[in-house]
Amino acid sequence: MAWSDKSHPHRLLLTKQFPLGLEMLLVFQPVMQAANRIWNSCVWHSRETFKQEDRWPTEAELKAKFKSFAAWKELHSQSAQAVVEEYFEAVSSYRKHRENGHHEMNPPGFKPKNHLRTVTWKRQGFDVEDNTLVLKLSRKKEPIKVALPEGWNVVTLPDGTGVRGIPVEVKVKAVVRRRKVENLVLHVTFDLGVMPVYRTGAVSAYDYNSATFARAASNGQLDLFVCRELLSLVQYRNKILAEFQEKISRCKEGSRRWKRLQAAKVHRLRRLDRRIRQMEHALTKLFAQLDEAEGVAFAVVGDLTSLRRSARTGMKGKKASQKINQMAYERLQSEQRYKNLMRGIETDPWTEKYTSTTCCTCGAYNPGWRKHRGLWVCGRCGLVLQADLNGAANLLKQYLFGTCTGRGLPSAFGEPRVWRWDGRHNRFVQVSSRAA
Structure with missing residues (x-):
């Protein structure tokens, strides 16, 4: 995945993925669950504030509220702040949909207790030592070191030239299928600098x-x-979604059949989304x-x-x-x-x-x-x-x-x-x- 930075239209950012393997699950599981607890705390506090004061708390209020929590102190400060920023962005999107007349939309909700939430390390939250990525945690905890292959920060352009990128953001995501963790994937975003563009042609x-x-x-x-073919795939995706929603509407929320249908729906839609992309x-x-x-x-x-x-x-x-x-x-x-x-x-x-x-x-x-x-x-x-x-x-x-x-x-x-x-x-x- 790559994109052009809004601050400079010719600055190129590119994300590379590195599978970590299930042997790293024991290392990252406490960190990802701590991020999940911060998310659930944001959901609880926001709902209570909305019930009592009829308003949604701001991003600064949420950060100040949970800064002294135990889950906050298990992560690097910027990683904990990133969880609050993701939640506030989700709430802002929900409020925008409601203002546009989509009253069927629901606010972001709680995640399961053992949910492995994606953890983000910003530029000050990690260091690079040769081919080793050092992911910082709180001050009293040892950082997580991840060994990467040779040339992990080199990107090959279409003309064959290699460009060495500067890491600016790191994310660790869990690949979960049928409620089982299959792998952990490291997403590293590189800054390739300002790309030269042709001026005549x-x-x-x-x-x-x-x-x-x-x-x-x-x-x-x-x-x-x-x-x-692309249009037919999109229409077929809509048809599959409608069929699952019709079956799910006849089930009791939280029942076994409801859970099986939800898992099957996610599995089918992900397969179709991969073909569309x-x-x-x-x-x-x-x-x-x-x-x-x-x-x-x-x-x-x-x-x-x-x-x-x-x-x-x-x-x-x-x-x-x-x-x-x-x-x-x-x-x-x-x-x-x-x-x-x-x-x-x-x-x-x-x-x-x-x-x-x-x-x-x-x-x-x-x-x-x-x-x-x-x-x-x-x-x-x-x-x-x-x-x-x-x-x-x-x-x-x-x-x-x-x-x-x-x-x-x-x-x-x-x-x-x-x-x-x-x-x-x-x-x-x-x-x-x-x-x-």
């Missing part, structure tokens, strides 16, 4: 949709990515590879804020609103951003205003010329094109000239390439337009 624009993604480049290349990573990786091969310096991604807002206000149909809201557009943009950054390509969000109702060839504006969701037929110049490709080309004009209406293309586009998911090789492959 071609420009590519991407139009995101639920079933198709379109790409238009300033060198005249058009690409259409058919992602119906694999397809998303393959798609965004292909985006970055195409930009790198064609010498693209700027990749433009449509800003879908207004699209989400129109779907929430009922301007679109029920099916269209469901497709729009269930696709992880923000996650796809984040993945594409850091993969482009690793290749020296800058990613810019840009407005999609009038891009779907304007002809990319002649610049004429008419919403009625979009015959249906996948076809654009211009009434002035006679252009017949897939609607998402027309929107990507208009987004490219919008970025280059500031507007897409009343202006023609800077250069003629060639025959579009079509890409589709290949389940045998788990990647997107180029196919003919007839096969798409």
